[in-house]
Structures are given as C-alpha cells and as structure tokens.
Amino acid sequence: MLTPSASQQQPRFGSRISDAWTEISVVMRKVYLDHSATTPIDSRVLEAMLPYLTEKFGNASSVHMFGQEARAAVDKARRQVASLVGARANEVVFTSGGTEANNLAIRGICEVAKAHGRHVITSAIEHPSVRGVVDEIEKEGWEITRLPVYDNGIVRIDDLRAAIRSDTILISVMTANNEIGTNQPIAEIGALVVEEREHGHRHLCFHTDAVQAAGRLPIDVQALGCDLLSLSAHKIYAPKGTGALFIRRGVRLAPQQVGGHQERERRAGTESVANIVAFGTAAELAKKEMDQRNDHTRRLRDRFETEVEDRIPDIVFNGDREQRLPHLSNISFRFIEGEGLLIHLDMQGVAVSTGSACSSGTLEPSPVIRALGRNEELARGAIRFSFGKDSTDEDVDYAVTALLRAVESLRELSPLSRKSLVAN
Amino acid sequence: MTLSYSDIFSDHLANPRNAGELADADVVAEETNPVCGDRLRLSLRIRDGRIDAARFLAYGCPPTLACGSAIAEMIQGTTIHEATKLTKNEIVAAVGGLPSRKQHAASLAIETLRAAIIKHASEDGE
Numbered sequence: 054m055l056t057p058s059a060s061q062q063q064p065r066f067g068s069r070i071s072d073a074w075t076e077i078s079v080v081m082r083k084v085y086l087d088h089s090a091t092t093p094i095d096s097r098v099l100e101a102m103l104p105y106l107t108e109k110f111g112n113a114s115s116v117h118m119f120g121q122e123a124r125a126a127v128d129k130a131r132r133q134v135a136s137l138v139g140a141r142a143n144e145v146v147f148t149s150g151g152t153e154a155n156n157l158a159i160r161g162i163c164e165v166a167k168a169h170g171r172h173v174i175t176s177a178i179e180h181p182s183v184r185g186v187v188d189e190i191e192k193e194g195w196e197i198t199r200l201p202v203y204d205n206g207i208v209r210i211d212d213l214r215a216a217i218r219s220d221t222i223l224i225s226v227m228t229a230n231n232e233i234g235t236n237q238p239i240a241e242i243g244a245l246v247v248e249e250r251e252h253g254h255r256h257l258c259f260h261t262d263a264v265q266a267a268g269r270l271p272i273d274v275q276a277l278g279c280d281l282l283s284l285s286a287h288k289i290y291a292p293k294g295t296g297a298l299f300i301r302r303g304v305r306l307a308p309q310q311v312g313g314h315q316e317r318e319r320r321a322g323t324e325s326v327a328n329i330v331a332f333g334t335a336a337e338l339a340k341k342e343m344d345q346r347n348d349h350t351r352r353l354r355d356r357f358e359t360e361v362e363d364r365i366p367d368i369v370f371n372g373d374r375e376q377r378l379p380h381l382s383n384i385s386f387r388f389i390e391g392e393g394l395l396i397h398l399d400m401q402g403v404a405v406s407t408g409s410a411c412s413s414g415t416l417e418p419s420p421v422i423r424a425l426g427r428n429e430e431l432a433r434g435a436i437r438f439s440f441g442k443d444s445t446d447e448d449v450d451y452a453v454t455a456l457l458r459a460v461e462s463l464r465e466l467s468p469l470s471r472k473s474l475v476a477n
Numbered sequence: 478m479t480l481s482y483s484d485i486f487s488d489h490l491a492n493p494r495n496a497g498e499l500a501d502a503d504v505v506a507e508e509t510n511p512v513c514g515d516r517l518r519l520s521l522r523i524r525d526g527r528i529d530a531a532r533f534l535a536y537g538c539p540p541t542l543a544c545g546s547a548i549a550e551m552i553q554g555t556t557i558h559e560a561t562k563l564t565k566n567e568i569v570a571a572v573g574g575l576p577s578r579k580q581h582a583a584s585l586a587i588e589t590l591r592a593a594i595i596k597h598a599s600e601d602g603e
Contacts, residue, residue, distance in 0.1 A: 390515075392538045393490075400487055429514060466496050466542060468507060468518045468534040 105327035130333025139273035151285030161306030170220025233372030234381035243278025268339030291335035350380035397459035483573025506593035540582035
C-alpha cells in the first residue's frame with residue numbers, strides 16, 4: 054500500500070520500552086530543562102518592573118520629574134548589577150544583552166588598541182557572540198590564537214602564557230561555558246594579565262563572558278582582575294533584551310553605538326528602563342539566593358546524572374564533572390543523534406537543547422563538543438540538560454523516564470546500535 | 478506534540494512503522510549522506526516481484542527517521558515496478574511536508590530504496 058496512515062498505537066518495541074511509554078502517557082508534564090538558554094521571569098522581578106511599563110514611563114534622560122523617576126530607577130539597578138560582580142556602579146554599562154556586551158567589549162577594545170598590536174587570544178569554546186566577532190576581525194586582518202581545551206573542556210594557563218605576544222592586546226576567555234558548563238581559570242588568567250602589565254605590557258586587556266556564570270558562581274571583578282565582563286539579564290530570571298558590560302575604570306573602549314549621551318557616552322540609545330529595573334532586581338535576588346539556588350540545582354543535577362548513568366548504557370559525560378556550573382549536565386548518547394533525541398523529549402513535554410544541527414544536508418556538530426576531541430557521532434549525540442531554581446524532584450523523575458524511552462526508541466532504530474531489532 | 482513538525486511527522490517519530498531488520502531479507506541496502514552522516518538501511522523480502530515485507534533502520538535527524546518510517550510503510554505490499562516510481566515529493570508529502578533545509582532526508586530514502594532495487598536486480602540476475 055502506498056498511503057501511510059497515522060498510527061495511535063504504542064511503539065513497536067520491547068516490553069521495557071512499552072512500560073516506560075505507559076508511565077509517560079499516564080500524565081503528560083511540561084518539564085523545562087533548558088535554563089542555560091533562558092529562564093522564566095521571577096514573579097518578584099516582574100512586580101518590580103511593571104510600574105515602569107505603566108505609570109512610571111519616563112525617559113531616563115529627561116530633566117522633568119518623570120525622567121528623574123526613571124533615572125533613579127536605572128541608577129539603583131546599576132548599583133544592584135554592579136554589586137553582583139563586585140564592581141562600582143559607574144563601571145556598568147547597560148546593553149541590549151550579552152551578545153551586544155561581547156561585541157562592544159571586543160570591537161571596542163580592538164578599535165582603540167590597534168596601534169599597539171593586532172593579536173587577540175580567545176578559547177576554542179567561546180559562545181557564538183564572541184566567536185563571531187573574533188572571526189570577523191580575523192577577516193579584517195587581525196591574528197587570532199584560539200586556546201585548546203583538552204578533553205575536560207578547560208583551557209590551560211600554560212597554553213595562554215605561551216600564546217601571549219608583545220602585540221597581544223586582548224584576551225577573551227569565558228568564565229563558564231554555555232554548553233558543558235566548565236569553569237575556566239579566570240582568576241589565574243587575571244593574575245597573569247596583571248603580571249604581564251607589571252612587565253611593561255601596558256595595553257593588554259582581559260575580557261570574560263560571564264553570561265552563564267553570573268548568579269551561579271560568586272564573581273568579584275577586583276579579585277578576578279578582569280577589565281571587561283559581560284552579563285545577561287534573561288539567564289537570571291529577568292526578561293530578554295537587557296545585558297551589561299563591566300568596564301573597569303580607566304579602560305578606554307570605542308563605543309559601537311553612537312548618537313546619544315547615554316551610559317556615559319559608551320552606549321547610545323534610550324535606556325530600556327523597565328528591563329533594567331528587572332535586571333537590577335534579578336541581580337540582587339541572584340546574589341542573595343545564590344547558595345540556596347546552587348545547592349538546589351546541584352542536588353537535582355547530580356541525582357539526574359546518577360539515575361541516567363544507572364539506567365542508560367553507552368553514554369559519555371562531556372566536560373569536567375567537578376569544575377563546572379552546578380545546574381548543567383551535558384551527555385552524549387551513543388548511536389543516536391541529538392536533534393532526534395531533542396524532538397522525542399519535546400514530544401513528551403521535556404525541553405532540552407543540543408549544540409549540533411543538521412541543515413540542508415550539512416552537519417554542523419557542536420564546536421564545543423568537537424573541541425573536547427569527541428568524534429562526530431558523540432558530538433552529534435550531545436544533549437544539554439540545565440536545571441533551574443524552580444525545577445523539582447518530580448521534574449527529574451519525569452525527565453529520566455522520558456529520556457529512557459526516547460533513547461531506547463532511537464537506539465532500536467539505529468543501524469549503529471547493537472540493539473537494533475531483528476523483526477519478521 | 479512538538480510545534481515544528483506536522484502531526485503525521487510526529488506520529489512517525491513516536492510510532493515508527495516497520496522498524497527493524499528482516500531475518501530473511503532478500504536484499505539489504507544502506508545509504509549514507511556523505512555530508513551530514515545520516516544513514517538509512519532498508520531490508521526487503523521480495524516474493525514474485527512484490528515487496529512482501531520492508532523494514533528500516535535510521536540514524537540521523539528526525540526527518541531521516543520519519544522518512545525511513547514512511548518509505549518502509551509505503552513500499553510494503555507494492556510491486557518492485559511501483560516502488561521504482563516512488564518520488565522524493567511523495568515521501569515529503571507522506572510525512573506531512575518538510576522544510577526545504579530538511580528535504581535531503583526524503584532524497585536519502587529514495588536513494589536507499591533505489592539502491593536496494595538495483596542490488597536485488599543484479600543479485601537476481603547472477
């Protein structure tokens with residue numbers, strides 16, 4: 054017959070899978086395990102921002118009382134965000150998000166420092182918003198050194214030391230990775246940069262993308278010794294569309310957006326007051342509740358990993374399992390492909406993400422997983438699970454059951470798997 | 478259900494038709510997309526010029542799995558001659574449509590079917 058029909062039957066697999074299917078189909082939940090992509094807005098954050106979308110609508114640059122009310126709110130938020138990372142308020146520049154902060158940091162420094170050198174050092178596992186700018190300036194003639202990360206997903210300070218040249222003007226290494234969560238040796242890098250400056254390398258700057266780490270790792274820009282640090286609001290339970298760049302006092306950078314005096318001439322454009330208020334409130338809450346949130350997500354993440362390890366064979370954990378963010382787990386499932394697993398989980402109400410994509414017949418395996426030295430199959434089969442402050446034990450139970458079923462189903466179909474069925 | 482694909486597509490993923498391999502297959506063909514690495518294996522039991530049974534295995538993105546399921550269902554019970562005339566567009570339609578960037582999955586399904594038919598014809602003629 055040439056006409057297929059939609060089937061509502063249970064999948065045609067072994068009894069263990071059918072049991073898992075029955076378990077899933079009893080109660081369909083929505084389980085969000087993609088908090089590294091974005092987080093829901095905290096109700097306290099929403100409450101704080103709402104007046105600035107209604108009666109307190111002034112432009113923070115206006116002289117009248119409406120404007121001054123907005124200005125005071127932006128100033129307060131600036132202090133709150135600065136406090137999250139140990140900065141002074143006037144060292145914080147609000148942007149439209151983490152991507153703009155990273156662009157402003159790298160392009161801004163390169164433009165003012167190009168007379169002193171055209172060499173930039175970064176890592177092989179930066180977020181696309183850093184990788185993209187660095188790739189662009191490379192096309193413009195800059196020399197780029199991309200530090201390897203080895204199988205644990207962490208750059209080595211000796212590699213960095215060896216890579217620094219007299220014409221190096223910028224080091225940009227992320228605080229923690231967005232796909233595998235590995236923490237980078239930022240404090241050691243900062244100390245090395247200070248040491249370099251003491252030896253006459255005056256124009257060397259250090260930028261770190263802390264979008265994933267902020268609110269999850271205690272950050273103190275004074276202790277870290279970084280000159281620039283990028284932040285994003287929507288990773289810490291505030292709305293999308295706002296970020297910030299810490300710019301150490303005395304560091305000069307060329308603004309990338311001009312035509313206004315806002316943000317002390319460093320970023321032109323009317324401030325998004327409500328979003329900034331939300332960011333400030335979220336930053337204050339993140340600082341206050343950091344330990345509690347981390348304890349919670351670490352416990353859930355570790356329990357999830359234990360369950361997965363016990364119940365699903367042929368998996369590989371990606372990235373160092375000690376030096377990493379507490380809420381994140383990245384696992385490669387052998388014999389299957391990440392996008393298929395993602396869709397199977399989505400069909401069961403579980404939201405996760407994969408760094409690999411297959412488009413127009415071209416595979417784009419995650420550069421982060423490939424940088425760990427994983428082969429293409431493992432890079433394609435990598436899935437990121439990221440827990441949040443409101444995730445529950447029930448979410449873990451449901452996700453493990455859904456994952457078991459999805460992995461088994463896909464492995465039954467896979468010609469790469471030993472588990473492929475012989476049917477008649 | 479996921480919002481990015483049709484209900485029929487999602488159903489093929491959740492309830493793949495004719496999954497597995499035939500122990501008594503007359504012909505088995507496996508094709509790989511050399512660029513993205515997606516793989517499809519078809520095993521066919523052929524009786525009197527008719528595909529008596531068809532099974533598939535697939536590795537790759539969801540459209541490759543869905544197209545494998547669809548083609549295995551569509552060709553089972555057809556004559557070899559009818560199966561030869563199956564087109565990529567019919568596979569795309571059978572899974573409820575595919576975005577242009579995912580149409581290579583239907584091409585892989587057709588290529589694997591044709592490889593199986595050619596292999597069977599050559600083995601049959603030996």
